[in-house]
Amino acid sequence: MASCTIPLLVLSLLVLWTCPGLGATNDAEDCCLSVTQRPIPGNIVRGFRYLLLKDGCRVPAVVFTTMRGHQLCAPPDQPWVDRIIRRLQRISAKVSLSKSYSS
Structure with a gap:
């Protein structure tokens, strides 16, 4: 069960990081x-x-x-x-x- 959880977690973080609507990548520094x-x-x-x-x-x-x-x-x-x-x-x-x- 643990072997399936880690890839799912990594995939979820990757999706959040690359999707501008979901992650914190709205160029807030501007x-x-x-x-x-x-x-x-x-x-x-x-x-x-x-x-x-x-x-x-x-x-x-x-x-x-x-x-x-x-x-x-x-x-x-x-x-x-x-x-x-x-x-x-x-x-x-x-x-x-x-x-x-x-x-």
């Missing part, structure tokens, strides 16, 4: 554990990305990347977060527009 309620100065931010519940994160957040490469988690529903995102999008649009004219 998720924010908390968000700051204090506004981040927009002039120190160079980029952003969203981390949402549908991505497997427990805390929805906008992750801002600073000029120094630090990543700061912010709540996506705050007006100050929207202002920073709009500013970054305007800058990005201007840069891509100027690149298309110079090519």
Whole structure:
């Protein structure tokens, strides 16, 4: 009986390890554990990305990347977060527009 239990246990662990829906492989290291309620100065931010519940994160957040490469988690529903995102999008649009004219 014991000889049958060990292979079954190994197979079960292998299935849990390789199935993203069952195991703990949802890239949780990319998720924010908390968000700051204090506004981040927009002039120190160079980029952003969203981390949402549908991505497997427990805390929805906008992750801002600073000029120094630090990543700061912010709540996506705050007006100050929207202002920073709009500013970054305007800058990005201007840069891509100027690149298309110079090519």
